[in-house]
Amino acid sequence: MIKLVGVVIVIIGLLLKLNPLLVVILAGVATGLAGGMDFLSILTTIGDAFTTNRYMSLFVLIMPVIGLMERHGLREQAGNFIRGFRNLTAGRIMMLYMLFRQVTLALGINIGGHPNFIRPIVSPMAEAAAAKGKTLPKDLQDQVRSYAASSENYGNFYGQLMFIATGGLLLIKGVFTSAGYTVELGKMALYAIPTAVCAFLLAAVRFTLFDRKIAAWMKDISSETKGGEDK
Template sequence: MLVLSGIVVMILGLAFRFNALLVILVAGIITGLAGGISVRDTIAAIGKAFVTNRYMSLFILILPVVGIMERHGLRERAEYLIGKINAATAGRICMLYMLIRQITVALGITLAGMPAFVRPLIAPMAEAAALHGKEAPQEVLDEIRAMAASSDNIGNFFGQNMFIAAGGLLLIKGVMDQAGIPVELGDMVIYCIPTAIIAYILASIRYILFDNRVKALLSKHSTHQ
C-alpha cells in the first residue's frame, strides 16, 4: 500500500495548485522510496525514461508553427480552395484523408495528426465542402469537426499495425514469444491488412451517411430562418 503514496502526493499537490512538474517528480521519488529504491536510482530511472521518450515532446514545437500559419490565413485558404470544388463534401474529404493517413502510417511516416493536419487543414476543408458558403448552427460545425478528427484516429489506429516495426506489433510478438508461440512480424502485417481495409469501407459508409445527415440539417436550418 505504501507504493501508492505517490498517488496521494500527486492528488494533494495538484489540489493545492503546486507546480505540476515538481509534484510529479516528488511523487515519483516517494513511490521509489516506498518500493525500496534509492533516491539516486529513482532519479536515474526518471531521466532514462525521459531520454527514451523525448520524441513525445516534439508536438510542443508543432503548436506554435501551426499557430503562426493559421494567423497568416491557412484555414481561410483551405476553406476557399475546397469551397470552389462543387463535388467536394465533408465525407469525401474525410475518406480521402483517412486513406492517406492509413497509407502513410503503414509506411512508417507520421503526419503529426491532430495538431498539424486536422485542426488547421482537414476540419476547415470539411466545413467548406459541407457548407459551400451557407450558414450552419454550431452543432453542425462541431459534428463536422468531430468527423474530421475521427478520420485521423481511425486511419492511424488501423494503419499503424501494417508497419512492420510498429510498437503494437513488437509488443504482441514479445508476448507471444514469451508464451512459447512463435510468430513472424511479416505474417502479422498480412493479417492486419484485411482489418484495415474493412475499417476503411465501414468508415466510408459512415461518412456517406454523414453527408446525407448534414444536408438534411442544413436544409432544416435554412427553412427555419
Template structure:
C-alpha cells in the same frame, strides 16, 4: 527474516495523493520520481542527471510541445480561413470526399509507419476540420453550430480510426512488438511480427470499407441536421412572436 522496505513505494502514494488533489500531472509525476529516488538513497545530483538522461532519450516529447505554439501562431494569422477559402474554390469538393481522401491517406501512411505524418493537433483541427466545414458551407450556406461540431467530430474520428487500424500493419510498431514478446513469453512459438502485420491487413481493409460507407452517407446526415436546426429556429421564432403578441394584447 529480512524486513520488507516499503519506502521505494512512497512515490505511488505521492501519485495517488497528487491526482486526488487534482494537481498538475507533470508536477505530480516529477515529485513522485524525486521522492522515490530519495527513498532508495540516490544522490540528488545523480537523480537530476537521471531525469535529464531520460528526457534526452525521449526528445519526441519536446517536439510534440513545439507543435502546439506553432499551430497557434498559424491559426492566429488565418490558417483556418485560408483552408476554407481554398476548399470553396474547388468545384465538386464535398465534406464526405475530403474526409474520405484523408482517411485513405492517413491509414496508408500509418501502415507504412508514418504515424506522426499527421494528427489531431497539427492537421485535423487547423486544416481538415475547417476544410470539411468550408466544403459544407459552400454547398449549404451558413451552417448551424451543431452541424459544425458534427463535422469536426467526424474529422477527428477519421484520424483516430485510420491510425488505429493502420498502425498494426507496420511490423516495427510498438504494439506489434509487444504482442510478439507476449506470445513468446507464454510459450506460443511460430508467430513473428510479420505474421501479426499480415493478419492486421484484413481488419484495416474492413475498417476502410465500413468508414468510407459511413462517410458516403454523411452528406445526407448533414442535410438532415441542417433541416432540423432550421426547423427548431423557426419554431423558436414563432414562439417568441406569439409571446410578444400575447403581451401586447394584454397591455
C-alpha cells in the same frame, strides 16, 4: 511512507492548478531525496530519462507550433482553400484523410494526429465543405468535427498494424511468443491489410451517409430562404 511524498506533491500541485511540468519535476526531486539519493544523482536520473525518451518531447514542441499557426489563421486558411473545390464534400475530405493516414502508417510514417492535423486542417476543411458559404448550426458543426476526429481514429487504428515495426504488432508477437506460438511479423502485417480495407469501406459508407444528411440540411435551408423571399 515518506517515499510517497512525490504522489502528495503531484496531487496538491494539480489541485492548485500549478504548472504540471514543474510539479512533476519537484515530485521527482522530493521522491529522490526521500529515497536517499543525492541531488546530483537525481539530476542525472532525470537527464537520462529525458535523453532516453527524447522523441516524446516532439509532441510537446508540436503543440505550441500548432497553436501559433492557428492564432495566425491556419484554420481560416484551410477553410478558404477548400471553398475553391465545389465537388469536395465533408465526407470525401474525411475519406481522403483516412486513406492518407492508412497509407503513411503502412509505410511506417506517422505524421497525422488530432492536434496537428484534425483540429487545424481536416476539421476546418470539412466544415467549409459542409457549409458552402453558409453558417453551420452548432449541432451540425459538432457532428462534422466528431466525424473528422473519427477519420483519424479509423485510419490510425486500422493502419498501424500494416507496418511490421509498429508497437502494436510487436506486442502481439510478444504475446504469441510467450504463449509458445511462432509467428512472423511480415505475415501478421499482411493479415492486417484486409481489415484495413474493410475498415475504409465501412467508414466510406458512413461518411457518404453523413454527406447526405448535410445535403438534406442544405436543402431545408434553401427552402426556408426561398420561402422567406416569396413572403
